[in-house]
Amino acid sequence: MSVVRVRGWSVRFRARALLVGLGCALAAGALGVASIGGGDYPMSPADVLRTLAGGGTVAEDFIIGELRLPRLVTALLVGAALALGGAVFQALVRNPLGSPDILGVTQGAATGALLVVVVGGGTLALAGAAVAGGLATGVLLWAVAWARGAHGHRLILAGIGVAAILTGVNGWLLTRAQLMDAARAVLWLTGSLDGRGWAQAVPVAVTLAVAVPVVLFACGPALRMTELGDDTAAALGVPVRGLRTTLLVAAVLLVSVAASAAGPVNFVALTAPHLTRRLTRAPGPNLAAAMALGAAMLVAADLIAQRGFPGHQLPVGVVTGALGGGYLVWLLATERRAGRL
Numbered sequence: 001m002s003v004v005r006v007r008g009w010s011v012r013f014r015a016r017a018l019l020v021g022l023g024c025a026l027a028a029g030a031l032g033v034a035s036i037g038g039g040d041y042p043m044s045p046a047d048v049l050r051t052l053a054g055g056g057t058v059a060e061d062f063i064i065g066e067l068r069l070p071r072l073v074t075a076l077l078v079g080a081a082l083a084l085g086g087a088v089f090q091a092l093v094r095n096p097l098g099s100p101d102i103l104g105v106t107q108g109a110a111t112g113a114l115l116v117v118v119v120g121g122g123t124l125a126l127a128g129a130a131v132a133g134g135l136a137t138g139v140l141l142w143a144v145a146w147a148r149g150a151h152g153h154r155l156i157l158a159g160i161g162v163a164a165i166l167t168g169v170n171g172w173l174l175t176r177a178q179l180m181d182a183a184r185a186v187l188w189l190t191g192s193l194d195g196r197g198w199a200q201a202v203p204v205a206v207t208l209a210v211a212v213p214v215v216l217f218a219c220g221p222a223l224r225m226t227e228l229g230d231d232t233a234a235a236l237g238v239p240v241r242g243l244r245t246t247l248l249v250a251a252v253l254l255v256s257v258a259a260s261a262a263g264p265v266n267f268v269a270l271t272a273p274h275l276t277r278r279l280t281r282a283p284g285p286n287l288a289a290a291m292a293l294g295a296a297m298l299v300a301a302d303l304i305a306q307r308g309f310p311g312h313q314l315p316v317g318v319v320t321g322a323l324g325g326g327y328l329v330w331l332l333a334t335e336r337r338a339g340r341l
Helices: 015-037 045-052 058-093 107-118 123-145 152-177 179-190 199-216 219-228 230-235 240-262 270-281 287-307 317-339
Strands: 002-008 009-013
Touching: 002 240, 009 230, 015 045, 015 058, 015 199, 015 270, 015 287, 045 058, 058 152, 058 199, 058 219, 058 270, 058 287, 107 123, 107 179, 123 152, 123 199, 123 240, 152 179, 199 219, 199 287, 219 230, 219 240, 230 240, 230 270, 270 287, 270 317, 287 317
Parallel strands: none
Antiparallel strands: 002 009
């Protein structure tokens, strides 16, 4: 643990965690340059950087600024939001399975979007309904699991039950939709960045701008204290119940807005905090490093989805699902060989 003091202020950090976060951020940037430099109009990394700096031609400015950059920015922001939300959920429930994919928040966002598809509505209405569905699911989880206190196992059990119910509801809603609407809904449910523009990126950016200071700076130190136990944290002056409620609201909002922008992209919220802890080898949620890794993961998955299968573009959710599922299988095998399972 290193400490930096400047004019009465002190900041503590772990050098390895800081290096991992910076490395992930640089990797996300490098992958982003590679992503927007490819396609039917290929550009070298130097040309991409020159265009981003304002020195490109009219054609290059249009291709990058209007066509490719919004998709990249959406991928970066959605990946960071999902990873931060997942890290907060896992810290709240003190369980590595505490992911919005498992706790039903993602399914709630899908339910809201599918209701719009069945009733009929545009893209803006679908995004708003996805946010409303995720928030409503968060309220339901709070009412069921936290009415008499905050306990991680109670939240997980309630989340699994809510997720199962909503999955059934989502399947029924798909059967009620028109064929073309159902096809559009299935693509959204898979998780896709196709056609994403600034209209999808801006709400995620605004949500991150509000949530990051609250989660990292206002609640982060107190969240680390709760790892000592609720009783110990309360004795140290931490308002445990209020802290958990605030963090739950922030995490649900992050995941819901991310789902409204790119659909319910699976496994990023679950695997990014896992990988971050393994890379940093540091206790705690490692929130900033998880955000950087989540952004890099989603950009890498989108790059694979666009270029990994020539002649075919996959939805990014297919790639994250395959990679995330493979990682969990590998992790299970590793833990069994180590005798921890």
